[in-house]
Amino acid sequence: MLNPLRIGVLxxxxxxxxxxxxxxxxxxxxxxxxxxASYANAIQDVREKELDLLLIGHLPSGSNxxxxxxxxxxxxxxxxVLVLLDQPDWATAVMLVASGAxxxxxxxxxxxxxxxxxxxxxxxxxxxxxRLIVQASLVNPFGTHPGHAVAVRARLAMLxxxxxxxxxxxxxxxxxxxxxxxxxxxxxxxSAQKRAAYRKLGLKxxxxxxxxxxxxxx
Numbered sequence: 378m379l380n381p382l383r384i385g386v387l388x389x390x391x392x393x394x395x396x397x398x399x400x401x402x403x404x405x406x407x408x409x410x411x412x413x414a415s416y417a418n419a420i421q422d423v424r425e426k427e428l429d430l431l432l433i434g435h436l437p438s439g440s441n442x443x444x445x446x447x448x449x450x451x452x453x454x455x456x457x458v459l460v461l462l463d464q465p466d467w468a469t470a471v472m473l474v475a476s477g478a479x480x481x482x483x484x485x486x487x488x489x490x491x492x493x494x495x496x497x498x499x500x501x502x503x504x505x506x507x508r509l510i511v512q513a514s515l516v517n518p519f520g521t522h523p524g525h526a527v528a529v530r531a532r533l534a535m536l537x538x539x540x541x542x543x544x545x546x547x548x549x550x551x552x553x554x555x556x557x558x559x560x561x562x563x564x565x566x567x568s569a570q571k572r573a574a575y576r577k578l579g580l581k582x583x584x585x586x587x588x589x590x591x592x593x594x595x
Contacts, residue, residue: 381408382499383426387419388434388461397432397461400488407495416445423453429499432491434461443476450477457498465508480504510535540574543567548586
């Protein structure tokens with residue numbers, strides 16, 4: 378059996394911290410090595426116990442979550458940081474990810490999504506609350522503003538690996554017929570997967586793809 382994931386839970390609210398702790402304890406591949414009310418204790422365990430992931434909820438009054446995440450990202454670059462928000466808020470999510478967070482979950486999500494998010498992060502992927510992705514599509518995130526790179530990453534996180542591969546090839550100029558031959562699949566199948574990806578991303582045609590995702594599909 379592989380070593381369990383070493384997780385820490387940081388939340389100033391005892392009921393939230395305890396509930397997350399109990400739920401994660403039930404997961405066979407997760408070891409909850411610490412539950413913290415203060416970030417000082419959390420940082421100490423991050424340093425001493427080599428955590429794989431730290432879940433950050435509410436911090437004590439006077440603490441700055443963005444500053445903490447930046448410090449963790451600098452000092453422990455291998456540590457994955459998952460942030461818990463009360464409500465989906467795209468502007469907040471942009472700042473958190475820009476500061477070094479790797480995923481965002483919201484209290485409106487079922488507990489099973491928290492485990493899914495943890496697994497996504499330790500596999501090197503991003504995770505965004507689905508309602509955040511909906512918000513991203515409504516605020517027209519593509520452009521030159523600071524949230525653009527985060528918006529691109531959030532939208533790409535919605536795609537399956539095959540959909541991402543297809544769009545990567547399309548962005549490079551490959552036709553559906555060429556892609557079908559490369560993957561030994563029918564043109565109909567590849568076309569359906571391409572349309573599904575466009576629908577998830579809110580793209581209407583290839584021009585939208587080139588405009589919104591230049592050099593960002595690798």
